[in-house]
Amino acid sequence: MAALEIQNVRKTYGGKTEVLKGINISIEKGEFLILVGPSGCGKSTLMNSIAGLEEITDGAILIGGEDVSGRSPKDRDIAMVFQSYALYPSMNVRDNISFGLEMRKVPKDERTAEVERVAKMLQIEHLLDRKPSQLSGGQRQRVAMGRALARKPKIYLFDEPLSNLDAKLRVEMRTEIKKLHQNLGTTIVYVTHDQIEAMTLADRIAVMKDGIVQQFGTPQEIYDEPANIFVAGFMGSPAMNFIPVQIQNEGGGLVAKVTTRDGRTYSLPLGERGACLTNYVGKQVTLGLRPERVTQVNPHEVERADVMVLEAEIDMVEPTGPDTVMHIHLNGTEVSCRVAPDSAGKLGEKMNLMLDLSKAVFFDIESQARIG
Amino acid sequence: MRAISMGAHDRPEATAKAKGGLAWLERWLPKMVLAPTFVMMLVFIYGYIIWTAVLSMTNSRFLPSYDFVGLLQFEKLFENDRWLVACTNLGIFGGLFILVCLVLGVTLAILLDQKIRQEGAIRTVYLYPMALSFIVTGTAWKWMLNPGLGLEKVVRDLGFESFSFDWIVDPNMAIYTLVIAAVWQSSGFVMAMFLAGLRGIDNSIIQAAQIDGATLPKIYRRIILPSLRPVFFSAFIILSHIAIKSFDLVAAMTGGGPGYSTDLPATFMYAHSFTRSQIGLGAASAMLMLGGVLAILIPYLYSELRGSRNG
Amino acid sequence: MVNQTAQSSMNWSRINRGLIYAVLLTAALFYLLPLVVMVLTSFKTMDDIRSGNLISWPTEFVFDAWSKAWSTACTGVRCEGVEGYFWNSVQIVVPAVLISTFLGALNGYVFTKWKFRGSELLFGLLLFGCFIPFQVVLLPMAQTLGLLGLANTTAGLVFVHIVYGMAFTTLFFRNFYINIPGELVKAAQLDGAGFFTIFWRILLPISGPIIVVTIIWQTTQIWNDFLFGVVYGSGDTQPITVALNNLVNTSTGVKEYNVHMAAAIIAGLPTLLVYVLAGKYFVRGLTAGSVKG
Numbered sequence: 001m002a003a004l005e006i007q008n009v010r011k012t013y014g015g016k017t018e019v020l021k022g023i024n025i026s027i028e029k030g031e032f033l034i035l036v037g038p039s040g041c042g043k044s045t046l047m048n049s050i051a052g053l054e055e056i057t058d059g060a061i062l063i064g065g066e067d068v069s070g071r072s073p074k075d076r077d078i079a080m081v082f083q084s085y086a087l088y089p090s091m092n093v094r095d096n097i098s099f100g101l102e103m104r105k106v107p108k109d110e111r112t113a114e115v116e117r118v119a120k121m122l123q124i125e126h127l128l129d130r131k132p133s134q135l136s137g138g139q140r141q142r143v144a145m146g147r148a149l150a151r152k153p154k155i156y157l158f159d160e161p162l163s164n165l166d167a168k169l170r171v172e173m174r175t176e177i178k179k180l181h182q183n184l185g186t187t188i189v190y191v192t193h194d195q196i197e198a199m200t201l202a203d204r205i206a207v208m209k210d211g212i213v214q215q216f217g218t219p220q221e222i223y224d225e226p227a228n229i230f231v232a233g234f235m236g237s238p239a240m241n242f243i244p245v246q247i248q249n250e251g252g253g254l255v256a257k258v259t260t261r262d263g264r265t266y267s268l269p270l271g272e273r274g275a276c277l278t279n280y281v282g283k284q285v286t287l288g289l290r291p292e293r294v295t296q297v298n299p300h301e302v303e304r305a306d307v308m309v310l311e312a313e314i315d316m317v318e319p320t321g322p323d324t325v326m327h328i329h330l331n332g333t334e335v336s337c338r339v340a341p342d343s344a345g346k347l348g349e350k351m352n353l354m355l356d357l358s359k360a361v362f363f364d365i366e367s368q369a370r371i372g
Numbered sequence: 373m374r375a376i377s378m379g380a381h382d383r384p385e386a387t388a389k390a391k392g393g394l395a396w397l398e399r400w401l402p403k404m405v406l407a408p409t410f411v412m413m414l415v416f417i418y419g420y421i422i423w424t425a426v427l428s429m430t431n432s433r434f435l436p437s438y439d440f441v442g443l444l445q446f447e448k449l450f451e452n453d454r455w456l457v458a459c460t461n462l463g464i465f466g467g468l469f470i471l472v473c474l475v476l477g478v479t480l481a482i483l484l485d486q487k488i489r490q491e492g493a494i495r496t497v498y499l500y501p502m503a504l505s506f507i508v509t510g511t512a513w514k515w516m517l518n519p520g521l522g523l524e525k526v527v528r529d530l531g532f533e534s535f536s537f538d539w540i541v542d543p544n545m546a547i548y549t550l551v552i553a554a555v556w557q558s559s560g561f562v563m564a565m566f567l568a569g570l571r572g573i574d575n576s577i578i579q580a581a582q583i584d585g586a587t588l589p590k591i592y593r594r595i596i597l598p599s600l601r602p603v604f605f606s607a608f609i610i611l612s613h614i615a616i617k618s619f620d621l622v623a624a625m626t627g628g629g630p631g632y633s634t635d636l637p638a639t640f641m642y643a644h645s646f647t648r649s650q651i652g653l654g655a656a657s658a659m660l661m662l663g664g665v666l667a668i669l670i671p672y673l674y675s676e677l678r679g680s681r682n683g
Numbered sequence: 684m685v686n687q688t689a690q691s692s693m694n695w696s697r698i699n700r701g702l703i704y705a706v707l708l709t710a711a712l713f714y715l716l717p718l719v720v721m722v723l724t725s726f727k728t729m730d731d732i733r734s735g736n737l738i739s740w741p742t743e744f745v746f747d748a749w750s751k752a753w754s755t756a757c758t759g760v761r762c763e764g765v766e767g768y769f770w771n772s773v774q775i776v777v778p779a780v781l782i783s784t785f786l787g788a789l790n791g792y793v794f795t796k797w798k799f800r801g802s803e804l805l806f807g808l809l810l811f812g813c814f815i816p817f818q819v820v821l822l823p824m825a826q827t828l829g830l831l832g833l834a835n836t837t838a839g840l841v842f843v844h845i846v847y848g849m850a851f852t853t854l855f856f857r858n859f860y861i862n863i864p865g866e867l868v869k870a871a872q873l874d875g876a877g878f879f880t881i882f883w884r885i886l887l888p889i890s891g892p893i894i895v896v897t898i899i900w901q902t903t904q905i906w907n908d909f910l911f912g913v914v915y916g917s918g919d920t921q922p923i924t925v926a927l928n929n930l931v932n933t934s935t936g937v938k939e940y941n942v943h944m945a946a947a948i949i950a951g952l953p954t955l956l957v958y959v960l961a962g963k964y965f966v967r968g969l970t971a972g973s974v975k976g
Contacts, residue, residue: 090888103875402797505907
């Protein structure tokens with residue numbers, strides 16, 4: 001039985017603007033689902049619909065097998081951590097955590113015990129008597145999580161909970177949320193626009209755009225086998241390279257033709273990855289190649305059939321620390337390459353680069369969907 | 373546009389499919405809470421405006437009657453010398469009052485914004501008249517302007533024996549004494565509005581202008597004053613509203629006199645409706661006052677709403 | 684050379700600042716003068732008033748005018764001072780302020796946190812109530828109060844002030860609550876709190892500043908009202924502003940300016956005190972909604 005099942009959910013505002021266009025998602029108990037997408041994609045509306053804060057126009061939402069679509073938020077057995085934390089300003093931390101229990105008429109001694117338990121788990125025992133205004137951003141974040149945890153609901157909803165924290169704290173809290181999930185085995189739905197958060201935290205990711213789930217799968221599936229150009233471009237940083245190429249049959253195998261800026265043309269051997277492209281011989285497709293697959297020449301790999309070395313002029317160099325991103329041009333498109341800092345060339349130089357096509361993906365130019 | 377659609381997302385709603393009494397209650401509670409206000413507003417504002425409009429088309433005198441006479445009362449109004457004087461007075465009084473308040477308000481605000489010592493105390497002094505009733509203001513100024521014992525005597529005691537200041541009993545000048553008292557009462561408030569506006573201006577804009585080499589007067593003329601435009605409009609609306617409604621000040625200071633030389637539409641309306649038993653005429657004058665307010669308000673609200681939609 | 688220009692610009696700026704202070708202090712005198720004159724006059728005898736001038740110091744401070752204004756001066760036909768009218772005003776102000784503030788808070792809460800289709804339009808219509816000249820409702824309201832038996836009663840005046848004060852109180856609370864994040868209400872909903880619980884437990888406890896602003900605004904408005912008082916009150920139920928006006932303008936015989944001034948100060952004192960004690964909030968109340976729109 002699914003912990004959360006979203007069946008063909010639609011949401012229309014004022015009979016005109018369709019924000020959710022038939023969403024279908026199902027996750028098991030204990031799974032960590034991330035809804036990710038650019039702003040305006042409908043992910044927050046979907047989360048609010050799960051919470052019952054917005055009514056849906058059509059479809060059904062099932063929690064633990066029960067249809068809760070018609071129920072008010074408080075009867076859905078969910079808890080939510082908000083982007084702004086939404087701590088009650090007039091109450092101290094203790095009252096903030098126990099308010100939900102009080103509303104559910106939990107006896108006072110049980111409430112006290114529960115507050116103690118949660119505070120200990122999140123290490124905020126020393127903050128219990130403070131007001132939210134006396135807390136730092138990270139502490140507020142913890143209290144907001146404490147408030148959700150105290151109720152032990154069926155599902156936890158997180159609405160961009162880390163976006164108000166500075167970079168360092170964000171990474172710390174990310175780890176902490178992941179640990180919490182692993183230790184408690186809770187079912188979590190988490191909204192973010194940060195694809196790194198999505199990759200690191202999720203068991204399952206739903207990538208959304210324009211009110212439609214573009215792809216629903218595990219982080220690795222989404223990274224390696226993106227359903228379309230949008231998903232491929234949205235997940236991963238620097239973004240995947242999209243190179244328009246012509247597919248040709250050469251010497252019994254399929255190749256993709258690329259031309260460097262100085263006019264030299266190379267035939268990239270597609271090997272097994274080309275198997276799905278038999279219908280596209282002589283046609284243009286978009287080749288998707290992640291930056292880490294365009295890198296310095298590693299001698300032990302160049303022998304592989306799906307690897308090709310070419311020489312290109314460097315247009316830009318951006319050191320990031322662990323590796324350096326360089327830009328070159330292939331088929332008139334800017335291509336970023338991720339190379340080891342020691343191997344990086346200088347601006348304007350020519351350099352040999354190795355293209356590894358073992359993870360290459362291809363997209364139809366018309367439909368933008370992945371081929372194969 | 374974006375702001376509006378975000379607002380729609382924010383609204384917490386009870387769910388449509390909810391059934392049963394409790395959910396029904398949840399859904400209707402906000403509307404029920406607003407209902408008394410809604411009814412009161414409908415009856416006591418809009419209903420009464422219609423009622424007054426109806427009265428203005430009857431020949432009601434001491435008591436309301438419902439013998440309709442069309443627009444006769446309005447015709448009478450425009451043949452009524454006292455009404456025409458009241459309207460002229462409103463033009464003089466309103467125009468001067470608004471102008472002086474705006475000039476004084478913006479000047480004092482700019483000067484007060486120059487890191488003045490004791491700014492808080494000075495501000496308090498400028499603003500305290502606003503806490504007083506126009507009746508108190510009128511009483512005080514009536515005494516100050518008393519010909520014989522008032523300011524006239526102060527100046528004469530200084531040695532200017534022939535000094536004369538008797539505007540308040542001069543039918544041609546009395547209307548200007550109302551301007552003095554009204555400015556005294558309201559200009560501090562206008563100053564406070566402009567000061568709030570000045571404090572709201574992003575300091576980095578001024579710094580950028582300084583770096584560009586602009587002098588202080590130039591910064592004020594080219595950057596700061598133009599950005600106070602909305603405050604000018606708000607102050608204008610509030611001041612013209614005060615001017616049109618002005619009733620208590622006249623009642624306390626001149627009682628409309630000498631003769632009816634300082635009558636304003638508000639005192640005209642009161643006199644005809646409640647002491648001279650001309651309810652029909654009074655209602656007609658009230659409708660024209662409403663018309664005057666709307667003529668100023670509607671363009672303002674229109675531009676405000678359009679502005680906020682763009683922003 | 685450079686030093687010299689710096690020096691002269693220093694001098695200029697000093698002269699400028701001197702000018703600024705001179706203008707500001709002159710303006711301060713203009714605003715203070717009437718109050719000083721009122722206070723000085725109220726402590727003089729009539730002889731003192733005739734022999735001196737507005738700003739001359741009293742030859743001796745006497746409280747006769749004050750006691751007369753409070754308890755024996757004639758306001759129209761009756762000669763009982765303004766005391767009774769002062770308490771009339773108190774009886775009108777207290778319930779009218781409390782009720783209109785409470786209703787404004789509830790309305791503002793609904794208009795911001797429980798919007799529904801048409802609620803914005805409703806608010807716009809209500810806002811219009813802030814701007815109408817009250818002359819346009821005077822006659823029908825007089826009729827209605829007569830029908831309800833509320834004509835010339837304190838209850839009637841309280842009612843009128845509530846009705847026509849609500850547009851403002853609602854505006855104040857709405858502008859305050861609109862800046863409170865909606866997520867707070869959502870969080871409380873998920874925690875299981877209902878409409879009134881959210882209002883009492885979450886919003887009201889943080890509404891302190893706006894409650895003070897609204898109460899101050901309403902108190903000064905209602906205390907200073909003259910129009911409703913003169914139309915809907917009579918005799919026993921008139922507020923102090925009406926009594927003061929009667930005292931000053933309808934008294935026959937010798938005009939006792941010292942009594943007039945004492946009565947005027949009595950009428951102005953409560954709002955003046957409110958202003959001095961909570962001036963900060965007063966300014967905020969005055970500019971709320973006008974600067975921000």
